[in-house]
Amino acid sequence: MQHFYRKLTMAILNIFLSVLLNISILTEAGPIQQANISVQLKDLSTGEVIEAYRPNNVVPPASVMKLLTTGAALETLGPGFRFSTWIEYTGAIQDGVLEGDLIIRGGCDPSLGNLKSYQRCLNVWVRKVREAGIRKISGCVRADQNLLDADAANPAWLMEDCGNYYAPGIFALNYMDNTLNIVLKSGPIGTMADVVRTEPDYPGLQFINHIRCTSITYDGAFVSGLPYMNIRYLTGSVPSNQGQFGVKADLPNPGFLLAHHLTQRLEEAGIAVTHEPLGETPLLTAARTLIYEHKSDSLGALIAETNINSNNLYAEAVFRYLGLQYGTPGTVANSCNFLRDFWLRRGINVRNALIKDGCGLAPQDAISASVLVNLLTYMNKSKYQDIWYASLPISGQSGTLRSLCDGTELEGRIHAKSGTIAGTKNFAGYIDMPNGHRWAFAILINSAAGKARNIQYFIEQYLLDVYRANQ
Numbered sequence: 001m002q003h004f005y006r007k008l009t010m011a012i013l014n015i016f017l018s019v020l021l022n023i024s025i026l027t028e029a030g031p032i033q034q035a036n037i038s039v040q041l042k043d044l045s046t047g048e049v050i051e052a053y054r055p056n057n058v059v060p061p062a063s064v065m066k067l068l069t070t071g072a073a074l075e076t077l078g079p080g081f082r083f084s085t086w087i088e089y090t091g092a093i094q095d096g097v098l099e100g101d102l103i104i105r106g107g108c109d110p111s112l113g114n115l116k117s118y119q120r121c122l123n124v125w126v127r128k129v130r131e132a133g134i135r136k137i138s139g140c141v142r143a144d145q146n147l148l149d150a151d152a153a154n155p156a157w158l159m160e161d162c163g164n165y166y167a168p169g170i171f172a173l174n175y176m177d178n179t180l181n182i183v184l185k186s187g188p189i190g191t192m193a194d195v196v197r198t199e200p201d202y203p204g205l206q207f208i209n210h211i212r213c214t215s216i217t218y219d220g221a222f223v224s225g226l227p228y229m230n231i232r233y234l235t236g237s238v239p240s241n242q243g244q245f246g247v248k249a250d251l252p253n254p255g256f257l258l259a260h261h262l263t264q265r266l267e268e269a270g271i272a273v274t275h276e277p278l279g280e281t282p283l284l285t286a287a288r289t290l291i292y293e294h295k296s297d298s299l300g301a302l303i304a305e306t307n308i309n310s311n312n313l314y315a316e317a318v319f320r321y322l323g324l325q326y327g328t329p330g331t332v333a334n335s336c337n338f339l340r341d342f343w344l345r346r347g348i349n350v351r352n353a354l355i356k357d358g359c360g361l362a363p364q365d366a367i368s369a370s371v372l373v374n375l376l377t378y379m380n381k382s383k384y385q386d387i388w389y390a391s392l393p394i395s396g397q398s399g400t401l402r403s404l405c406d407g408t409e410l411e412g413r414i415h416a417k418s419g420t421i422a423g424t425k426n427f428a429g430y431i432d433m434p435n436g437h438r439w440a441f442a443i444l445i446n447s448a449a450g451k452a453r454n455i456q457y458f459i460e461q462y463l464l465d466v467y468r469a470n471q
Contacts (some may be wrong), residue, residue, distance in 0.1 A: 319358020
């Protein structure tokens, strides 16, 4: 018996020492020794905290922030919810002539007319207008974007991000992924790159171009600008003598481009439109008649796109829509308050967290590992748990986790959200253990000296060591 207890004691000691060694992989690694770190791992089957290191430290979550947004949306709206966009008209139809305007009223759908489906979307709308008996429009096509306020770019975002494709403005009408491709042509070293065209063409857009052709071998071009403004600043450097290539930017006003495209398509179909399209519509008291209600894909599908591909547009549009629970037009402040209140009401202590947006672009965002693990614990018991779990990328297999633990014992066992910005690498999600237990975990590393891929290497080693010590 004494021998048994000695062996048991040694086994417990070995596990304890192993855990100490595990966490040292993160705390003593050269690139991240001085970083702000917050870690927690919890066995959801037993409720036991497997390991924790500064679990209440708040750390910029980067795109891990999307877990707060998508979880709240799924619980509030349900996976079957669909965003609406309405085609309406003012005035009356007389002998085939609409004596008024055609209105596209936005409902904050992030997927409306995305790059893969916008042609089909426009074709359906033109058909519906024709079926309503309209052969001519005496007014114009107007974009009604009054569901949200004018703060299309979140005030907490950095100016260096605004104008880039990954930080587009969020509108009641989002269109073609709110993305513009600027086609450039580079010449000899020392010359300026030429702006050849944009895809799609955006009427009235101007560029202040300072992009130089240099000896670099990578794309070092940057775009900056604000929503509703038809000026984009181009700076940085690109490789010389590379011919034509594209740089992605945002659309200044997606609603205007949508109204412009619908006007073109109507005229191509023989439905004349008298006046030029308008990208903004004042709050109108005139009565409207509904022609067609366009529905998005299900929220479950949109959340999967948000989390698997870390889509900032989708996350921020959902975030802004949630703010409508507190009033119209939707504001960033209402969205932040809703998200905070939602999780507090469910026992997730976000009082020390900083919530500035829904996608994680705001550098002021700050969340602790314990908050994320508690959120993951809550969602693991949700009636929508299967949809939630399926919305997360899989280690070594899909989305932003395709390179995580690829070719190791943990390939396919981790479903998690990643978050990456300069000096920051974060992961939060689930690990499925061989004994059938599921762990929730959050590893947040901020202000590290190393590159993101180097930080990820140490996180992988840490996860593998903890997994091997506890399987």
